[in-house]
Amino acid sequence: METLIFGRLNYHDIPYDNPIIMATLGGAIMLLLVVAFLVWYHGQWSYLWREWFTSLDHKRIGTMYIVLSLIMLLRGFADALLMRTQQALAEGGVAGYLPPEHYNQIFSAHGTIMIIFVAMPFFIGLMNIVVPLQIGARDVAYPFLNSVSFWLTVAGAMLVMLSLGLGNFSHAGWSAYPPLSEKHYSPGPGVDYWIWGLQIGGVGTLMTGINFFVTIWRLRAPGMTWMKLPIFSWTILVTTLLIMLAFPVLTVLLALLSLDRTLGLHFFTNHLGGNLMLFTNLFWIWGHPEVYIVILPAFGIYSEVTATFSRKPLFGYTSMVYASLAIATLSFVVWLHHFFTMGAGANVNAFFGIATMVIAVPTGVKVFNWIFTIYRGRLEFTTPILWTLGFIVTFCIGGMTGVLLAVPGADFQLHNSEFLIAHFHNMLIPGALFGYFAGYAYWFPKIFGFRLNETWGKRAFWLWLVGFYLAFMPLYALGFMGMPRRLVHYDNPLWQPYLVTALVGTLLIFAGILCQILQLTLSIQQRRLLQENTGDPWNGRTLEWSIPCPAPAWNFAHLPTVHARDDFHVTKQSGQAPPSLPYSAILLPAASGLGPIMGALAFLLGFGLVWYLWWMAAVALAGLVLCLLVRSLDDETEFLIPATTVEATERALRRIASSPYNASQVSQ
């Protein structure tokens, strides 16, 4: 009876005896309560609910994605700091302060969170904000689906966060290889948290992929032929293609593993015909495209930023497009490079090694295209450009070590070592994160109407860059010393100085993150000063800069017609004033509370499945189906904004544009 109601949940699952966890948890709960209280105190709950949580506006959803990503970045980084401190200490007779059970959960959580709940929501947030504006659309193809996708991602992230205080998280690494992740070796709820956190978040991602693919395919402004599509939207199109092809593999993989774990089947077990290599292959058939999914959007951002601040069109636009497509195609035929050491024959290894190297060609082309965009330009050293330059230089090093790892004979020596850790952070931090930071600074005014403080942005950049080199270059050296990854403790005193250096680097990154927090708070305080009146703070080239800052809910009062690749730039060059057309009423998607409700139900579904609370899972699932029914029967999913409102708002925003001193009136 008790198990019927409580599943395998037990109050011993709360780690009372672990001071580190309890302190973190206490801190997190306190912070949450304080924020909740402040929002309540200022009477803003209903505003948040009405204008944000239930909003179907792609710009608001995008902003919420980025907020989620930044919060999760703090969590993921806290994990990194814990690991770095542990490894700096735990040599020889010193055990360090983290027992293996805890350390193993930390690197598993760090990897999972950083990739699935930091990198993914960050670029998905940026693409939500930017893509409809760049292609001249009023919203995405399926605004309600967009909201559901977001709330599913939140649900997944919350499941992973909950594992901190209730039960434990997976200890099997972010890749959760069986048989270690099977029930026999990991009986607790940890791996189930990993499975359902990823599964729920992954379904959200898959739906977003479909949504944006259709959006770009169908909603481009008249005249925007494929070769006139802005390059960021191009990389997003390719990314969504990758999502649609790769994420179903993850969904199936997680389903099979959960069948093994909950129903005792044998897909990946040691016994009864299970085969762990089946998992490994499927995991990387998703996992390798996944790294391009997080990197390609950043490539798009770098392309936009470089062109804008070099005051030149992007060099080799066509090459860029074909390079992206080539990368996407090739990314599906290289997965085996993650396990050259499984004992495959030489022909197989050589094939996958060479296929992997071939990706370096289109990637190299991209790098040269950025360089030649700068060539003969007038480069302005803004924060986004600093991130870009830091990226190009650092990425060359990471690309080189990547190609090295693609040589099977070299990989035999470097696989699973700290060299590998150095390599993929070398790709993911400059390759993805720096790009998102550049995009964040670049498009921030389009949403909030004011720019970010440049001084603190630049300080953050330098700390991140120097911190990155100090934190990760020593790991290459450790790889050459043979140090395996995922070690909670080691006996070789010669490794310690390098790990201490890495800790120093991580502390510098920490200082960089603090600068970013400071930058945001300062910029909010100085928003009058940083106010953006023209709608076009950077002298941009693409359509998103043709509308006011902040962008109105309907994006474009008059849907644009496109004649050129950098259409807005060309219009500005021609010197013609835009024709004044009459305003008309605009139909927009109405807010819907079903998104957050479905997110909450998905969370309960995941929770029920993790803890074997079958009744809860069943109720939540039924609830989800009911929500879909309710939505399908709802006819009033849009609302009309009268022409007068459109006109008044546009006038107000445009008047600011002509007369900066009136700014304060409409700053909300």
Add this chain to the structure above:
Amino acid sequence: MAMIQRFRLQSLAALLCIFSEPLWACTGSCGSQWAVLTPQGSIASQEKDLILTALGLMLLVVIPTITMTLYFAWKYRASNETPDYAPNWDHSSRIEKVIWGIPTLIIAILGTLVWISTHRLSPYRPLSSPYPPLEVQVVAMDWKWLFIYPDLKVATLNQLVIPAGVPVHFVLTSDAVMSSFFIPQLGGQIYAMAGMTTHLHLIADQPGVFEGYNTQFSGPGFAGMHFETRALPSESFHQWVQTASHAPAILDHVRLTQLEQPTTDVPPQIYRVTAPRLFNEIVESYQGPHDRMKEN
């Protein structure tokens, strides 16, 4: 005090090594801590050469690229107002050919290198040597390594003893989760998986002591799963075998059951082997229903 001083010196050396170009120039001064760069066997030496060749080839492109990035960024900074500013220039067939051509060329060369080296360094390829290879069966367990010498009727735990100058043929499996067997100074790693066998051929050129690891995370005791490899001159190796075959401890089914219990940081052991088919039995126990089957 001495401790602190040693630490300082090492930090200094470490920093020097990190920032000195090229990295491997300090292998002499830093001693053999650079396991991958100080190979002691022919496979490892070839792998090291491969790493350095590939790195060298890539640096030919990477260094100019980085230099060009920084130089262009500096030269074309807005405040410099270079006269060759070309606000509408976005295409040059000549440059496009070069930027597709150069990476293609380098990758073609590297690709050839991959094809040849992957076949030469395949872990399954027996080494050519006047001596017949010594066979060692390797079993990854939670969390220790068991080495069985089927022809010598001895076995060791968490310690590998081999003759120098004689090729060694490792046959690997796992009696628990997946692990990866790795002795950097002798050559690259290979996975050990339950119910399957993999093979690896290595050789130690000289007598010496080399650290070996499991690099594939395998659970709570993972960090302690490393072992010492001793390569002995053939005289001493034979003596060692003599002593080992009179070892008091024996390896049989009872011992195996004990060893299958998860344990951490287990000190090295030497056994006399009385169950000759043990390795095969371990492999077979994971292939289909079997009386040793555990629900895993």
